[in-house]
Amino acid sequence: xxxxxxxxxFEFRTGxxxxxxxxLNYLFPxxxxxxxxxxxxxxxxxxxxxxxxxxxxxxxxxxxxxGLPDPLVNARESGIFRSYKINGVPAASILxxxxxxxxxxxxxxxxxxxxxxxxxxxxxxxxxxxAFLLVFVVATFTCASWGVLIGVVSPSTRMTxxxxxxxxxxxxxxxxxxxxxxMLPEAAAAFAQLLPATxxxxxxxxxxxxxxxxxxxxxxxxxxLLSGLLALGLAGYLFSWDSRNTERRxxxxxxxxxxxxxxxxxxxx
Amino acid sequence: xxxxxxxxQGLRKQYGAFVAVADVSFHVRRGEIFGLLGPxxxxxTSALECLEGIRRPDAGRLRVAGIDPTRQAGKLRQxxxxxxxxxxxxxxxxxxxxxxxxxxxxxxxxxYDLLDRFGLTxxxxxxxxxxxxxxxxxxxxxxxxxxxxxxxxxxxxxxxLDVHSRAELHGVMGELRQQGTTIILATHDMAxxxxxxxxxxxxxxxxxxxxxxxLELTAAGNGLTKVSVHTRDGLLLATQSxxxxxxxxxxxxxxxxxxxxxxxxxxxxxxxHVTDRGDELIDLRVERPSLEDRFLELTNExx
Numbered sequence: 001x002x003x004x005x006x007x008x009x010f011e012f013r014t015g016x017x018x019x020x021x022x023x024l025n026y027l028f029p030x031x032x033x034x035x036x037x038x039x040x041x042x043x044x045x046x047x048x049x050x051x052x053x054x055x056x057x058x059x060x061x062x063x064x065x066x067g068l069p070d071p072l073v074n075a076r077e078s079g080i081f082r083s084y085k086i087n088g089v090p091a092a093s094i095l096x097x098x099x100x101x102x103x104x105x106x107x108x109x110x111x112x113x114x115x116x117x118x119x120x121x122x123x124x125x126x127x128x129x130x131a132f133l134l135v136f137v138v139a140t141f142t143c144a145s146w147g148v149l150i151g152v153v154s155p156s157t158r159m160t161x162x163x164x165x166x167x168x169x170x171x172x173x174x175x176x177x178x179x180x181x182x183m184l185p186e187a188a189a190a191f192a193q194l195l196p197a198t199x200x201x202x203x204x205x206x207x208x209x210x211x212x213x214x215x216x217x218x219x220x221x222x223x224x225l226l227s228g229l230l231a232l233g234l235a236g237y238l239f240s241w242d243s244r245n246t247e248r249r250x251x252x253x254x255x256x257x258x259x260x261x262x263x264x265x266x267x268x269x
Numbered sequence: 270x271x272x273x274x275x276x277x278q279g280l281r282k283q284y285g286a287f288v289a290v291a292d293v294s295f296h297v298r299r300g301e302i303f304g305l306l307g308p309x310x311x312x313x314t315s316a317l318e319c320l321e322g323i324r325r326p327d328a329g330r331l332r333v334a335g336i337d338p339t340r341q342a343g344k345l346r347q348x349x350x351x352x353x354x355x356x357x358x359x360x361x362x363x364x365x366x367x368x369x370x371x372x373x374x375x376x377x378x379x380x381y382d383l384l385d386r387f388g389l390t391x392x393x394x395x396x397x398x399x400x401x402x403x404x405x406x407x408x409x410x411x412x413x414x415x416x417x418x419x420x421x422x423x424x425x426x427x428x429x430l431d432v433h434s435r436a437e438l439h440g441v442m443g444e445l446r447q448q449g450t451t452i453i454l455a456t457h458d459m460a461x462x463x464x465x466x467x468x469x470x471x472x473x474x475x476x477x478x479x480x481x482x483x484l485e486l487t488a489a490g491n492g493l494t495k496v497s498v499h500t501r502d503g504l505l506l507a508t509q510s511x512x513x514x515x516x517x518x519x520x521x522x523x524x525x526x527x528x529x530x531x532x533x534x535x536x537x538x539x540x541x542h543v544t545d546r547g548d549e550l551i552d553l554r555v556e557r558p559s560l561e562d563r564f565l566e567l568t569n570e571x572x
Contacts, residue, residue, distance in 0.1 A: 003376075
């Protein structure tokens with residue numbers, strides 16, 4: 001077995017074995033999905049139309065933004081990265097493998113949601129499954145890259161929670177998961193366009209669900225992809241092997257560059 | 270035994286304005302156990318981390334098995350094994366998984382035999398955080414030597430271990446030395462360094478305060494040899510006897526205790542003194558100054 005494969009297999013098992021990760025990868029998203037399916041479809045019938053993309057995206061946000069960064073910070077602080085470095089584990093593997101295993105867990109969760117939502121909540125299925133999977137993959141890539149970047153730049157687990165919630169909470173509130181983007185006031189809508197969740201929901205609606213996009217869905221996909229690539233590059237650039245951070249190549253504030261594609265998108269759409 | 274495996278010339282490492290290691294030079298020969306001693310903050314870990322390729326030195330020339338740790342990281346990893354002070358393993362990893370993972374990255378088949386050798390057979394599928402401190406240390410050592418490194422760095426390998434686990438680890442270190450592995454042992458435990466190390470270096474405030482074989486270092490100090498004598502009639506307890514080369518004399522329980530700077534003269538005179546007066550020697554103990562005494566002497570000399 002190749003080293004990367006062995007490492008991937010271990011990290012994937014960790015996603016189930018570790019109680020926090022199990023909670024954030026599976027229990028929280030699926031529990032929330034069931035709860036929202038039962039409650040929200042009664043309160044807001046429009047929610048039924050977006051339950052598949054919204055709850056799949058919720059799973060992505062929970063697993064990547066809340067689940068991914070903390071183990072990275074803990075591993076750095078407890079000397080695991082140093083141990084990896086000594087034993088030849090490349091930085092690329094340290095950053096990529098947790099993101100990839102999280103993506104695999106998310107694929108399982110998304111499949112569960114897609115299989116059960118039509119049966120349990122009479123949720124409409126995507127008109128274009130290919131586009132649905134494409135948006136899901138791109139959204140997962142972007143959010144996972146953001147999660148990894150947060151783990152890289154966060155100096156402590158306490159700050160990790162703050163950074164992650166700074167993206168997660170607004171995404172939940174105004175990212176189009178609970179309320180349609182079109183219902184947001186102008187200022188909130190502008191702010192919402194800085195969030196990956198907004199663009200992901202816009203792309204889901206426009207390309208996969210046949211519900212009509214609020215702005216260019218392909219543009220949203222490009223913005224997400226560019227931001228994900230930027231986040232991944234910045235994570236590699238700002239990565240440090242230990243907590244003293246003496247050999248970090250740039251200031252952590254550089255991480256804010258991931259917003260650049262969204263700002264451009266805001267001006268264009 | 271004469272080839273140099275580690276060569277350090279003028280090593281300097283600083284963090285901001287704080288100088289952790291300043292102009293340190295030493296070498297270690299193949300098959301040696303080399304003790305690196307010093308109080309907290311003396312620069313031991315920084316020096317080790319530069320040799321291990323974890324940190325880049327600010328100045329100096331380093332060679333580990335002929336490899337420059339700062340420029341040849343890939344080659345270095347093939348020849349060194351490191352047991353870090355902190356465990357450095359994910360909480361949920363099992364010994365089996367850790368062995369598989371690290372061996373794969375070293376491009377060798379997993380050395381599960383080492384888990385058996387270090388008494389971890391029954392714990393092969395137990396998560397790391399559920400292992401005892403001793404088992405965690407043994408696992409770390411097994412992982413460090415799995416690829417049969419020529420140079421092994423051990424940072425406080427026996428800290429927090431019970432007597433049996435310490436003895437086991439000391440046995441393993443002895444075996445590795447027999448096999449020709451060069452070992453750098455950073456420790457606070459003077460008795461451990463004295464018992465295991467062929468040579469030791471004492472670092473103080475980032476500088477090399479002393480280097481040599483433990484016996485040489487203790488002999489070079491100002492310490493006095495302690496002689497404790499117990500006789501049948503307690504002859505020596507009653508009076509302050511004029512014994513040659515003795516600078517201090519005291520009594521503790523049934524023993525008369527002397528501190529001598531010439532042990533030969535003192536012991537011969539004591540035996541003669543006791544037998545000439547019809548008393549009988551029950552017990553005589555000689556304790557030369559330990560490495561710890563020398564270490565304390567050095568640390569007290571330097572603020």
